[in-house]
Amino acid sequence: MNASAPRAPAKPTGLDCRLAVLGSDVRLTPHRREVFDVLASSTDHPTAYDILDRVKSRSPHISLATVYNCLEHLTTAGLIKQVQLERGQSRYCANLHEHVHFHCETCGKVSDAHPAADFDPAKFWNLPKGTKVTRMDIAIHGTCEACTAKH
Protein backbone atom coordinates (compact mmCIF):
# COMPACT_ATOMS: atom_id res chain seq x y z
CA MET A 1 0.00 0.00 0.00
CA ASN A 2 1.48 3.32 -1.04
CA ALA A 3 1.30 6.62 0.80
CA SER A 4 -1.48 8.17 -1.31
CA ALA A 5 -3.91 5.24 -0.95
CA PRO A 6 -6.81 5.86 1.46
CA ARG A 7 -5.96 4.79 4.95
CA ALA A 8 -7.39 1.48 6.10
CA PRO A 9 -10.37 1.87 8.45
CA ALA A 10 -9.21 2.74 11.93
CA LYS A 11 -8.77 -0.37 14.04
CA PRO A 12 -8.45 0.49 17.69
CA THR A 13 -5.71 -1.45 19.39
CA GLY A 14 -6.31 -1.53 23.12
CA LEU A 15 -7.45 -4.95 24.24
CA ASP A 16 -9.84 -3.30 26.61
CA CYS A 17 -11.64 -1.82 23.64
CA ARG A 18 -12.85 -5.16 22.40
CA LEU A 19 -14.50 -8.22 23.63
CA ALA A 20 -11.82 -10.73 22.72
CA VAL A 21 -14.42 -13.42 23.28
CA LEU A 22 -16.15 -14.39 20.07
CA GLY A 23 -13.45 -12.72 18.03
CA SER A 24 -15.96 -9.95 17.50
CA ASP A 25 -15.08 -6.90 15.55
CA VAL A 26 -17.10 -4.14 17.20
CA ARG A 27 -15.39 -1.13 18.60
CA LEU A 28 -16.60 -0.97 22.17
CA THR A 29 -17.36 2.70 22.64
CA PRO A 30 -18.60 3.89 26.02
CA HIS A 31 -22.23 3.84 24.84
CA ARG A 32 -21.94 0.37 23.38
CA ARG A 33 -20.36 -0.85 26.56
CA GLU A 34 -23.15 0.68 28.63
CA VAL A 35 -25.84 -0.82 26.45
CA PHE A 36 -24.08 -4.15 26.66
CA ASP A 37 -23.65 -3.88 30.44
CA VAL A 38 -27.31 -3.04 30.95
CA LEU A 39 -28.29 -6.06 28.93
CA ALA A 40 -25.72 -8.35 30.52
CA SER A 41 -27.08 -7.49 33.96
CA SER A 42 -30.72 -7.98 32.96
CA THR A 43 -32.62 -11.22 32.73
CA ASP A 44 -35.92 -9.71 31.66
CA HIS A 45 -35.33 -9.24 27.94
CA PRO A 46 -35.76 -5.46 27.78
CA THR A 47 -36.94 -3.58 24.71
CA ALA A 48 -34.96 -0.74 23.13
CA TYR A 49 -36.97 1.75 25.17
CA ASP A 50 -36.35 -0.16 28.39
CA ILE A 51 -32.65 -0.12 27.62
CA LEU A 52 -32.74 3.60 26.85
CA ASP A 53 -34.29 4.24 30.27
CA ARG A 54 -31.71 2.13 32.06
CA VAL A 55 -28.70 3.53 30.25
CA LYS A 56 -29.95 7.07 30.87
CA SER A 57 -29.18 6.78 34.58
CA ARG A 58 -25.49 6.67 33.63
CA SER A 59 -25.56 8.62 30.36
CA PRO A 60 -28.48 11.03 30.55
CA HIS A 61 -27.89 12.38 27.04
CA ILE A 62 -27.89 9.14 25.09
CA SER A 63 -30.44 9.09 22.30
CA LEU A 64 -32.83 6.40 21.17
CA ALA A 65 -31.06 6.36 17.80
CA THR A 66 -27.82 5.49 19.53
CA VAL A 67 -29.45 2.72 21.51
CA TYR A 68 -30.80 1.18 18.30
CA ASN A 69 -27.43 1.70 16.69
CA CYS A 70 -25.57 0.02 19.53
CA LEU A 71 -28.02 -2.86 19.61
CA GLU A 72 -27.55 -3.42 15.92
CA HIS A 73 -23.76 -3.44 16.15
CA LEU A 74 -23.75 -5.73 19.17
CA THR A 75 -26.20 -8.07 17.46
CA THR A 76 -24.22 -8.16 14.23
CA ALA A 77 -21.07 -8.92 16.19
CA GLY A 78 -22.83 -11.82 17.91
CA LEU A 79 -22.45 -10.28 21.36
CA ILE A 80 -26.19 -10.18 22.03
CA LYS A 81 -29.35 -11.64 20.53
CA GLN A 82 -32.45 -9.94 19.23
CA VAL A 83 -35.63 -11.72 20.32
CA GLN A 84 -38.92 -11.44 18.49
CA LEU A 85 -41.73 -12.93 20.54
CA GLU A 86 -44.76 -11.08 19.23
CA ARG A 87 -45.48 -8.27 16.85
CA GLY A 88 -44.28 -4.92 18.09
CA GLN A 89 -41.12 -4.16 19.96
CA SER A 90 -38.12 -6.46 19.72
CA ARG A 91 -36.50 -7.59 22.90
CA TYR A 92 -32.82 -8.22 23.51
CA CYS A 93 -30.91 -10.89 25.38
CA ALA A 94 -27.25 -11.20 26.38
CA ASN A 95 -27.47 -14.90 27.21
CA LEU A 96 -25.51 -16.63 24.46
CA HIS A 97 -26.07 -20.16 25.74
CA GLU A 98 -28.51 -22.21 23.75
CA HIS A 99 -31.87 -21.55 25.29
CA VAL A 100 -35.54 -20.97 24.60
CA HIS A 101 -37.88 -18.22 25.76
CA PHE A 102 -40.79 -18.64 28.07
CA HIS A 103 -43.39 -15.90 27.79
CA CYS A 104 -46.06 -15.56 30.45
CA GLU A 105 -49.26 -14.44 28.75
CA THR A 106 -50.64 -13.23 32.08
CA CYS A 107 -47.90 -10.97 33.44
CA GLY A 108 -45.93 -10.53 30.22
CA LYS A 109 -42.60 -11.58 31.70
CA VAL A 110 -40.08 -13.31 29.48
CA SER A 111 -37.52 -15.72 30.88
CA ASP A 112 -34.89 -18.09 29.63
CA ALA A 113 -35.25 -21.85 29.81
CA HIS A 114 -32.37 -24.18 29.07
CA PRO A 115 -32.60 -27.49 27.31
CA ALA A 116 -31.84 -30.84 28.87
CA ALA A 117 -28.30 -31.98 28.14
CA ASP A 118 -29.32 -34.66 25.62
CA PHE A 119 -31.64 -32.46 23.63
CA ASP A 120 -31.12 -32.64 19.88
CA PRO A 121 -34.07 -30.76 18.51
CA ALA A 122 -33.50 -31.10 14.79
CA LYS A 123 -34.17 -34.81 14.82
CA PHE A 124 -37.76 -34.32 15.94
CA TRP A 125 -39.01 -32.62 12.83
CA ASN A 126 -39.25 -34.22 9.46
CA LEU A 127 -37.22 -31.72 7.50
CA PRO A 128 -36.55 -32.63 3.86
CA LYS A 129 -33.23 -34.34 3.34
CA GLY A 130 -30.64 -31.76 2.31
CA THR A 131 -32.06 -29.01 4.52
CA LYS A 132 -29.42 -27.18 6.52
CA VAL A 133 -30.31 -25.75 9.91
CA THR A 134 -28.46 -22.70 11.16
CA ARG A 135 -30.66 -21.51 13.98
CA MET A 136 -33.84 -22.28 15.88
CA ASP A 137 -36.13 -19.82 17.58
CA ILE A 138 -38.27 -21.46 20.18
CA ALA A 139 -40.86 -19.56 22.17
CA ILE A 140 -43.05 -21.20 24.77
CA HIS A 141 -46.16 -19.32 25.79
CA GLY A 142 -48.22 -19.98 28.86
CA THR A 143 -48.60 -19.01 32.50
CA CYS A 144 -45.61 -18.59 34.78
CA GLU A 145 -45.24 -20.16 38.18
CA ALA A 146 -46.14 -16.96 40.06
CA CYS A 147 -49.22 -16.26 37.96
CA THR A 148 -50.34 -19.87 38.23
CA ALA A 149 -50.02 -19.71 42.03
CA LYS A 150 -52.25 -16.60 42.17
CA HIS A 151 -54.96 -18.60 40.31
Place this chain on the structure above:
Amino acid sequence: MNASAPRAPAKPTGLDCRLAVLGSDVRLTPHRREVFDVLASSTDHPTAYDILDRVKSRSPHISLATVYNCLEHLTTAGLIKQVQLERGQSRYCANLHEHVHFHCETCGKVSDAHPAADFDPAKFWNLPKGTKVTRMDIAIHGTCEACTAKH
Protein backbone atom coordinates in the same frame (compact mmCIF):
# COMPACT_ATOMS: atom_id res chain seq x y z
CA MET B 1 -85.85 -11.47 28.08
CA ASN B 2 -88.51 -8.81 27.70
CA ALA B 3 -89.45 -6.87 24.58
CA SER B 4 -87.73 -3.58 25.47
CA ALA B 5 -84.35 -5.16 26.25
CA PRO B 6 -81.72 -4.69 23.53
CA ARG B 7 -81.84 -7.49 21.02
CA ALA B 8 -79.27 -10.21 21.39
CA PRO B 9 -76.48 -9.96 18.77
CA ALA B 10 -77.64 -11.36 15.45
CA LYS B 11 -76.67 -14.99 15.13
CA PRO B 12 -76.99 -16.18 11.57
CA THR B 13 -78.56 -19.57 11.29
CA GLY B 14 -77.53 -21.23 8.04
CA LEU B 15 -75.06 -24.01 8.64
CA ASP B 16 -73.26 -23.01 5.50
CA CYS B 17 -72.47 -19.70 7.17
CA ARG B 18 -70.20 -21.26 9.72
CA LEU B 19 -67.35 -23.60 9.96
CA ALA B 20 -68.88 -26.15 12.26
CA VAL B 21 -65.40 -27.49 12.87
CA LEU B 22 -63.80 -25.98 15.94
CA GLY B 23 -67.15 -24.71 17.15
CA SER B 24 -66.00 -21.34 15.94
CA ASP B 25 -68.21 -18.33 16.21
CA VAL B 26 -67.27 -16.19 13.21
CA ARG B 27 -69.88 -15.21 10.73
CA LEU B 28 -68.47 -16.40 7.43
CA THR B 29 -69.19 -13.49 5.12
CA PRO B 30 -68.16 -13.81 1.47
CA HIS B 31 -64.95 -11.87 2.06
CA ARG B 32 -64.01 -13.91 5.09
CA ARG B 33 -64.67 -17.06 3.15
CA GLU B 34 -62.50 -15.88 0.27
CA VAL B 35 -59.66 -14.92 2.58
CA PHE B 36 -59.96 -18.27 4.27
CA ASP B 37 -60.09 -20.13 0.95
CA VAL B 38 -57.03 -18.33 -0.37
CA LEU B 39 -55.14 -19.29 2.74
CA ALA B 40 -56.45 -22.84 2.83
CA SER B 41 -55.20 -23.39 -0.70
CA SER B 42 -51.77 -21.87 -0.03
CA THR B 43 -48.79 -23.53 1.56
CA ASP B 44 -46.45 -20.56 1.32
CA HIS B 45 -47.56 -18.54 4.36
CA PRO B 46 -48.61 -15.38 2.55
CA THR B 47 -48.58 -11.91 4.08
CA ALA B 48 -51.65 -9.67 4.27
CA TYR B 49 -50.56 -8.01 1.02
CA ASP B 50 -50.09 -11.36 -0.72
CA ILE B 51 -53.57 -12.35 0.39
CA LEU B 52 -55.00 -9.04 -0.83
CA ASP B 53 -53.52 -9.69 -4.27
CA ARG B 54 -54.87 -13.21 -4.44
CA VAL B 55 -58.36 -12.36 -3.21
CA LYS B 56 -58.55 -9.46 -5.67
CA SER B 57 -58.77 -11.85 -8.61
CA ARG B 58 -62.22 -12.85 -7.30
CA SER B 59 -63.21 -9.66 -5.45
CA PRO B 60 -61.46 -6.78 -7.17
CA HIS B 61 -62.87 -4.18 -4.77
CA ILE B 62 -61.80 -5.72 -1.47
CA SER B 63 -59.71 -3.37 0.65
CA LEU B 64 -56.58 -3.98 2.66
CA ALA B 65 -58.51 -2.98 5.78
CA THR B 66 -60.99 -5.77 5.12
CA VAL B 67 -58.21 -8.29 4.61
CA TYR B 68 -56.69 -7.35 7.96
CA ASN B 69 -60.14 -7.42 9.48
CA CYS B 70 -60.91 -10.88 8.10
CA LEU B 71 -57.54 -12.20 9.17
CA GLU B 72 -58.12 -10.96 12.68
CA HIS B 73 -61.55 -12.54 12.95
CA LEU B 74 -60.38 -15.83 11.50
CA THR B 75 -57.39 -15.85 13.84
CA THR B 76 -59.48 -15.05 16.90
CA ALA B 77 -61.88 -17.83 15.95
CA GLY B 78 -58.97 -20.26 15.72
CA LEU B 79 -59.57 -20.97 12.04
CA ILE B 80 -56.13 -19.79 10.96
CA LYS B 81 -52.82 -18.95 12.61
CA GLN B 82 -50.75 -15.80 12.51
CA VAL B 83 -47.05 -16.51 12.09
CA GLN B 84 -44.33 -14.10 13.13
CA LEU B 85 -40.97 -15.23 11.80
CA GLU B 86 -39.06 -11.98 11.62
CA ARG B 87 -39.71 -8.32 12.18
CA GLY B 88 -41.98 -6.81 9.57
CA GLN B 89 -44.99 -8.38 7.94
CA SER B 90 -46.85 -11.17 9.66
CA ARG B 91 -47.60 -14.29 7.71
CA TYR B 92 -50.66 -16.48 7.94
CA CYS B 93 -51.20 -20.23 7.89
CA ALA B 94 -54.33 -22.37 7.63
CA ASN B 95 -52.63 -25.58 8.73
CA LEU B 96 -54.01 -26.28 12.19
CA HIS B 97 -52.03 -29.44 12.80
CA GLU B 98 -49.18 -29.10 15.24
CA HIS B 99 -46.20 -28.07 13.20
CA VAL B 100 -43.14 -25.87 13.08
CA HIS B 101 -41.95 -23.43 10.44
CA PHE B 102 -38.87 -23.80 8.34
CA HIS B 103 -37.57 -20.54 6.92
CA CYS B 104 -34.99 -20.59 4.16
CA GLU B 105 -32.69 -17.64 4.68
CA THR B 106 -31.53 -17.86 1.06
CA CYS B 107 -34.77 -17.85 -0.94
CA GLY B 108 -37.08 -16.64 1.83
CA LYS B 109 -39.58 -19.49 1.48
CA VAL B 110 -41.45 -20.67 4.54
CA SER B 111 -42.71 -24.21 4.82
CA ASP B 112 -44.35 -26.44 7.40
CA ALA B 113 -42.54 -29.30 9.09
CA HIS B 114 -44.34 -31.82 11.23
CA PRO B 115 -43.03 -33.41 14.37
CA ALA B 116 -42.29 -37.07 14.80
CA ALA B 117 -45.16 -38.95 16.42
CA ASP B 118 -43.45 -39.33 19.79
CA PHE B 119 -42.40 -35.74 20.14
CA ASP B 120 -43.22 -34.23 23.52
CA PRO B 121 -41.39 -30.93 23.46
CA ALA B 122 -42.22 -29.58 26.89
CA LYS B 123 -40.14 -32.22 28.64
CA PHE B 124 -36.94 -31.01 27.01
CA TRP B 125 -36.76 -27.68 28.69
CA ASN B 126 -36.31 -27.11 32.36
CA LEU B 127 -39.35 -24.98 32.99
CA PRO B 128 -40.03 -24.09 36.62
CA LYS B 129 -42.49 -26.43 38.31
CA GLY B 130 -45.96 -24.93 38.12
CA THR B 131 -45.47 -23.39 34.72
CA LYS B 132 -48.37 -24.00 32.34
CA VAL B 133 -47.70 -24.25 28.62
CA THR B 134 -50.44 -23.23 26.22
CA ARG B 135 -48.58 -22.86 22.97
CA MET B 136 -45.16 -23.17 21.38
CA ASP B 137 -43.83 -21.22 18.44
CA ILE B 138 -40.93 -22.96 16.81
CA ALA B 139 -39.08 -21.50 13.84
CA ILE B 140 -36.17 -23.24 12.20
CA HIS B 141 -33.93 -21.08 10.04
CA GLY B 142 -31.46 -22.37 7.50
CA THR B 143 -31.12 -23.32 3.85
CA CYS B 144 -33.76 -25.30 2.04
CA GLU B 145 -33.16 -28.39 -0.06
CA ALA B 146 -33.36 -26.52 -3.37
CA CYS B 147 -31.02 -23.73 -2.28
CA THR B 148 -28.57 -26.22 -0.81
CA ALA B 149 -28.53 -28.14 -4.10
CA LYS B 150 -27.68 -24.97 -6.05
CA HIS B 151 -24.66 -24.46 -3.74
Place this chain on the structure above:
DNA sequence: TTTAGAATTAGAATGATTCTAATTGCATTA
Protein backbone atom coordinates in the same frame (compact mmCIF):
# COMPACT_ATOMS: atom_id res chain seq x y z
C1' DT C 1 -1.81 18.81 16.15
C1' DT C 2 -4.12 17.37 12.04
C1' DT C 3 -7.40 14.72 9.87
C1' DA C 4 -10.27 10.97 8.07
C1' DG C 5 -13.36 7.92 9.35
C1' DA C 6 -16.62 6.41 12.84
C1' DA C 7 -20.04 7.53 16.42
C1' DT C 8 -23.71 10.20 17.93
C1' DT C 9 -27.67 12.97 17.53
C1' DA C 10 -32.41 15.04 16.51
C1' DG C 11 -35.67 14.76 13.65
C1' DA C 12 -37.71 13.06 9.26
C1' DA C 13 -39.18 9.08 6.73
C1' DT C 14 -40.86 4.48 6.28
C1' DG C 15 -43.62 0.35 6.66
C1' DA C 16 -46.94 -2.49 8.86
C1' DT C 17 -50.80 -2.36 11.31
C1' DT C 18 -54.68 -0.38 13.74
C1' DC C 19 -58.12 3.08 14.28
C1' DT C 20 -61.96 6.23 12.79
C1' DA C 21 -65.93 7.65 10.84
C1' DA C 22 -68.92 7.07 7.14
C1' DT C 23 -71.40 3.90 4.26
C1' DT C 24 -73.44 -0.41 2.93
C1' DG C 25 -75.35 -5.02 3.67
C1' DC C 26 -78.30 -8.12 5.80
C1' DA C 27 -81.06 -10.74 9.23
C1' DT C 28 -84.74 -10.17 12.31
C1' DT C 29 -89.05 -8.05 13.64
C1' DA C 30 -93.18 -5.76 12.63
Place this chain on the structure above:
DNA sequence: TAATGCAATTAGAATCATTCTAATTCTAAA
Protein backbone atom coordinates in the same frame (compact mmCIF):
# COMPACT_ATOMS: atom_id res chain seq x y z
C1' DT D 1 -92.56 -6.73 2.30
C1' DA D 2 -90.72 -2.68 4.98
C1' DA D 3 -88.38 -0.93 8.79
C1' DT D 4 -84.69 -1.39 12.04
C1' DG D 5 -80.41 -1.92 13.98
C1' DC D 6 -76.21 -4.13 14.33
C1' DA D 7 -72.28 -5.96 11.74
C1' DA D 8 -69.24 -5.62 7.72
C1' DT D 9 -66.75 -2.92 4.68
C1' DT D 10 -64.20 0.93 3.18
C1' DA D 11 -60.76 4.88 2.45
C1' DG D 12 -57.93 7.35 4.63
C1' DA D 13 -55.81 9.05 8.99
C1' DA D 14 -53.19 7.83 12.95
C1' DT D 15 -49.93 5.13 15.46
C1' DC D 16 -45.90 2.60 16.60
C1' DA D 17 -41.42 0.65 16.08
C1' DT D 18 -37.71 1.12 13.47
C1' DT D 19 -34.58 2.94 9.98
C1' DC D 20 -32.69 6.70 7.49
C1' DT D 21 -30.54 11.38 6.84
C1' DA D 22 -27.66 14.99 7.40
C1' DA D 23 -25.18 17.58 10.58
C1' DT D 24 -22.03 17.53 14.38
C1' DT D 25 -18.70 15.59 17.58
C1' DC D 26 -15.31 12.26 18.84
C1' DT D 27 -11.18 9.37 18.40
C1' DA D 28 -7.09 7.32 17.04
C1' DA D 29 -3.33 7.21 13.79
C1' DA D 30 0.08 9.85 11.58
